[in-house]
Amino acid sequence: MSADAPVRTSADGSQETSEVFRGTADGATKLTDSKSSAGTAAAAIPAFVFGEELADLADHDPRIVVLTADLAKANRAVDFEARHPDRFFNVGIAEKNMITVAAGLAASGHVTYAATFASFCALLGAEQIRTDCAYPRVPVRVVGHHSGMSMGFYGTSHHSLEDIGMMRTIADLTVVCVSDANHLRGVLRASVDHPGAMYIRLGRGRDPQVYDDVPNIVFGRAIRLREGNDVAIITTGSEVHPSLRAADELAARGISTRVVDMHTIKPIDVQEILAAADQCGAVVTVEEANRTGGLGSAVAEVLADHRRAIRFTRHGVPDEHVLIGPPAALYSHYRLDVPGIVDVVTNTLQGD
Amino acid sequence: MTTVHADHDRAAGMGSRDELIARLTDRAKFVRLETVRLARIAGAGHYSATFSCAEILVTLFYHQMRLRPSEPRWADRDRFVMSKGHAAIGWYPILGDLGYFDPTLLDDFTRLGSPFGDHPDFRKVPGADFSSGSLGHGLSVSVGMGLAARVQGRDFRTYCLLGDGELCEGQVWEAAMSASHHKLGNVVAIVDRNQLCIDGFTDDVMKVEPIDERFAAFGWETHRIDGHDLPSLLDTFAALPPSSHSAPQLIVADTIKGRGVKMMELSLLWHVGNLAGADYDAVIAELEAGLQPLEVTR
Secondary structure, three states, rough: OOOOOOOOOOOOOOOOOOOHHHHOOOOOOOOOEEEEEOOOOOHHHHHHHHHHHHHHHHHOOOOEEEEEEEOOOOOOHHHHHHHHHHHHOOOOOOHHHHHHHHHHHHHOOOOOEEEHHHHHHHHHHHHHHHHHHHHHOOOEEEEOOOOOOOOOOHHHHHHHHOOOHHHHHOOEEEEOOOOHHHHHHHHHHHHOOOOOEEEEEEOOOOOOOOOOOOOOOOOOOEEEEEEEOOEEEEHHHHHHHHHHHHHHHHHHHOOEEEEOOOOOEEOOOHHHHHHHHHHEEEEEEEEEEEEEOOOOHHHHHHHHHOOOOEEEEEEEEEOOOOOOHHHHHHHHHHOOHHHHHHHHHHHHHHHH | OOOOOHHHHHHHHHHHHHHHHHHHHHHHHHHHHHHHHHHHHHHEOHHHHHHHOOHHHHHOOOOOOOOOOOOOOOOOOOEEOOOOHHHHHHHHHHHHHHOOOOOOHHHOOOOOOOOOOOOOOOOOOOOOOOOOOOOOOOHHHHHHHHHHHHHOOHHHHHHHEEEEHHHHHHHHHHHHHHHHHHHOEEEEEEEEEOOOOOOOOOHHHHHOHHHHHHHOOOOOOOEEOOOOOOHHHHHHHHOOOOOOOOOOOEEEEOOOOOOOOOOHOOOOOOEEEOHHHHHHHHHHHHHHOOOOOOOOOO
16 A cells, blocks of 8 residues: 555546546557656556556467457557457447457457446446356456446446446356556456456546555455454445545544455455454445445345344445536545545444 | 268268258258157247258258367367257257267256256357357357457357347347458358247338348348258358358348248247147147148248
8 A cells, every 4th residue: 555645536626637537548658658647657557557467468378358349548458459459359339249249259268358338348238248258157357447436427327336236146257346556457367267257347547556566366355455453444446545545544543444355246255244243343335336236235245144233334325326526526425535434434333 | 089070971971962951851850850849848949930940950060060079169160159049949959969968868858957948058058159048149159259260260160040030139230240340251140031020020020121231231241042941051051151251141041930830830829839739749740741832921
């Protein structure tokens, strides 16, 4: 954790307007020569490493192919295309076809990464993910980027607050949320030989650094980023970073706060949830997703199944189509920023 | 080891065209009889949509396709995607007959724990290359397989059997666009143009014609034949350009839904049904007599 990493937004809270976010960065933009507007090294920006990492992996693995649906610049699949043009396929604006074509490739010996906005793969392509990837248990990695409400004022059509809940009800589908660039590299490396289909949920590509180094990812095993005994925050994806910052503030107030990166939503790490319940006595889940059916619901199921009656709060987006606004304003409004998380945790401990 | 299937035919002395057509005629009868038998085990089955593609299936599997039944995952085999998955009831008997699995396994068709459902699960059925059942997906699967062949430098073809009603699914046209864009001459789509979907004639429910012209406009090379005429099927498949060709291939096979059983031909009543008692016996006898001249027209 780099303590001084910026929290997800520019100073004025406006919608991110960088070339990467807008998808206008050309293929010549390289890791070595770019920094974000906030001065973050490009290597720490997820949007810059997706294509690079897959290209690195593909150098040594002829099975890897990458598909996208007219978003090769936004998700940096262009970096893969530049190095492996024969194993890159752009299907145009046809996400259902993309996912099923990926399945056909996967049924023929390939490990396929099919990437587009989360709303257009997890929601528009949900049946293709279920019927053509998970049910046949073929190694398709559907990569949904710009997930949650990170598209801000682009609106509900471009948000995917439902994807965690939808994807985790699909049998034989591994569901993983990515929190930063190093984490993305770790997830991609671990995914190559993972059996069956996966849904990999990315943020908007500007997520601040959480992991100083590439973590060794074991799907289904959470990562405890911060020890603590008074309360545990179980979080995932884009909310890991603000949860760690919130834990800092809570610690300053004398509240010992555990932080768990529950990167794998399915299969979920039952033992880590029970450890949090038993050792802390209070659990708050934090996610950039609809509270209905998401990480919080998954954790609640574990707590109920194992008869843990503890203080517990599911913190996420309420069951509504969110307001129009730039991302930072939305995170603040829905209390998914650092002050909001601090308040929710404090209320959980004070509640009756 | 069982050799490439087409070679197996020739090695077994099936070289003459008349003998080949006689054999395929017999196997098409076998497909229809087995469909009726298996539907009775299940208590319901997709008779008429299977009868319409019987000649297509046997021409592919007993002659046209490059297969090794003893090696179901042979990397260079031709692929088959049953996009109209509800016709699997007539496809399973072929796979069992070819030796992909013990055909007696079909005696428990659709019973609890059987590998064989009404729609195929390729994780359970040796010889099947993909699962299906949700219409509109198969051509996309085939495009993926065609791309895989190219990436891997293999010359196999992928044959995809679609229904005509299925062409209403938008994903078919996404796939059609991508097949020609990526110049996949190794993809061969066959449309079983049996004229009916569940609620009526496709011309009444949702027009799908002109199928060949629509695909041609999407960059496909098209062929249109009588899908029950074995010589036409044999000749059309034989004349396909090599898999390295730059344009995907479409065969519109004009067929009769329910072909082979008079009461089912172009009938809306037998998309799913259950023959019982004297009806069952009468249909078996009718099928044993072979295809009779067509009486229905549309």
